[in-house]
Amino acid sequence: MKNIDEMYQLERFSKTDEEFELYYENELKPKVEALEKERLKTMDLAKGQAKKLILPVAGLILIYIFLSDLAFYAFAAVVLYGAYLFSDVRKQRKALSQKIKEEVVTDLVHFLNQNFTYEPRKYLAKKQFIRSNIFKNNPDRYSGDDLIKGFVGSDKKEVQDIDGNPTKTDLSFSEVHAQKVERYRDKNGKTKERVHTIFQGLFFIADYNKDFDGLTIVVPKKRKINILPSIFDSNSENKLEEVNLENIEFMDKFTVRTTDQITARYILTPNFMHRLMEFTTREPEKAEQQETQEQPKSIKEAFQMGLSAASNSTTESYFETAPYFSFRNGKMYFMLPTKKKHFEFNLLLPLNKDLIKSYFSDINIALELVDELNLNLRIWNKE
Numbered sequence: 001m002k003n004i005d006e007m008y009q010l011e012r013f014s015k016t017d018e019e020f021e022l023y024y025e026n027e028l029k030p031k032v033e034a035l036e037k038e039r040l041k042t043m044d045l046a047k048g049q050a051k052k053l054i055l056p057v058a059g060l061i062l063i064y065i066f067l068s069d070l071a072f073y074a075f076a077a078v079v080l081y082g083a084y085l086f087s088d089v090r091k092q093r094k095a096l097s098q099k100i101k102e103e104v105v106t107d108l109v110h111f112l113n114q115n116f117t118y119e120p121r122k123y124l125a126k127k128q129f130i131r132s133n134i135f136k137n138n139p140d141r142y143s144g145d146d147l148i149k150g151f152v153g154s155d156k157k158e159v160q161d162i163d164g165n166p167t168k169t170d171l172s173f174s175e176v177h178a179q180k181v182e183r184y185r186d187k188n189g190k191t192k193e194r195v196h197t198i199f200q201g202l203f204f205i206a207d208y209n210k211d212f213d214g215l216t217i218v219v220p221k222k223r224k225i226n227i228l229p230s231i232f233d234s235n236s237e238n239k240l241e242e243v244n245l246e247n248i249e250f251m252d253k254f255t256v257r258t259t260d261q262i263t264a265r266y267i268l269t270p271n272f273m274h275r276l277m278e279f280t281t282r283e284p285e286k287a288e289q290q291e292t293q294e295q296p297k298s299i300k301e302a303f304q305m306g307l308s309a310a311s312n313s314t315t316e317s318y319f320e321t322a323p324y325f326s327f328r329n330g331k332m333y334f335m336l337p338t339k340k341k342h343f344e345f346n347l348l349l350p351l352n353k354d355l356i357k358s359y360f361s362d363i364n365i366a367l368e369l370v371d372e373l374n375l376n377l378r379i380w381n382k383e
Helices: 017-051 054-066 068-085 087-112 126-131 221-226 248-253 261-267 270-280 287-291 299-312 353-372
Strands: 117-119 141-153 168-185 191-207 215-220 254-258 324-328 331-337
Touching: 017 087, 017 353, 054 068, 068 087, 087 117, 087 141, 087 353, 126 168, 126 191, 141 353, 168 353, 191 353, 215 261, 248 254, 248 270, 254 261
Parallel strands: none
Antiparallel strands: 117 141, 141 168, 168 191, 191 331, 215 254, 215 324, 324 331
16 A cells, blocks of 8 residues: 555655765865864864963962962953963854854755755744744743754745645745743742743744634643643633544644634644644764763773763753644644753864764754655645
8 A cells, every 4th residue: 555655746855965975075075074173173273371370370379378368369361361362262263153154054055955944043023933823922022043944845836746836835844932921029029031932943934825714722741731822812702712622632632712613723734734744853963872872991081971971961852841833824843842952062072073964964854844744735825
């Protein structure tokens, strides 16, 4: 029996690991090796500047022991001197980070899809986050970076498709950090702030390729109490109702609410839910690498492995928790909580294929989203 991709002649847009390996060896490797040389030069500069701090720090220790009254001023002087010494290191690191994004990440984006553009300093707008209607509270603070947008498929008229409609899915995503600020008075009557993270991770918007009205949200079961769109209150004509679907495994993991039961069931077909579960329950790819890690043979090696482990701890899995979905006005909003800064690098760790592959995975997940959720199925083309 043919699978769903074959039945609907579904084009797949995500890339395989093998395709990445080939592209890296043929195109990116020379650039990455050149950037690694720059990183090593920056590290040499940092080591040289650190050596210049040895005597001042030793003097600070002696002042703390014998002239404690002057310790604060000596400490401030050493801090200022250290900031001065490492100013060039910071500049070189910033320049290197910019080069990585401009030369490597940009090339990766175009390799994955020629119709994508990459803007490192931009991100999806706050109004889009609010429009998703997933969280009860609108953010007071909102930031992000690394905006990638474009489309997958084709909008060319010469491409043969059903009913003359081009098989095209508009897609945009970026890293975002949304926060809620809570103001309160302490016991002394002073106004203070508590900052709560509403969401931190990757935020995707995709054209669902089918016109529909109303709102349907799909949220993790354990975060249920935090999810109630602010524009749909209990007195609204469009009150959200809970939906009970036939997929027991799906309902155990997610809460589904909608303003239109028929639309919700039309969107959340059995196949859609099955593929969504497969997409959101995948095991981290790096588990095997951890099992085969060698034991350190020296203190220096243990320190280096510790730095590496600290970095890898943020890349082991895409998922901090289950993702959030909402469907509104013909668009799908998808939020994937993650534990890492995307497209960043650690000056202490080498620039190599493993790091670049983590960048590749961050971008490729958007294309996997299109593939796995069947957003470009011919039967979902807009009329």
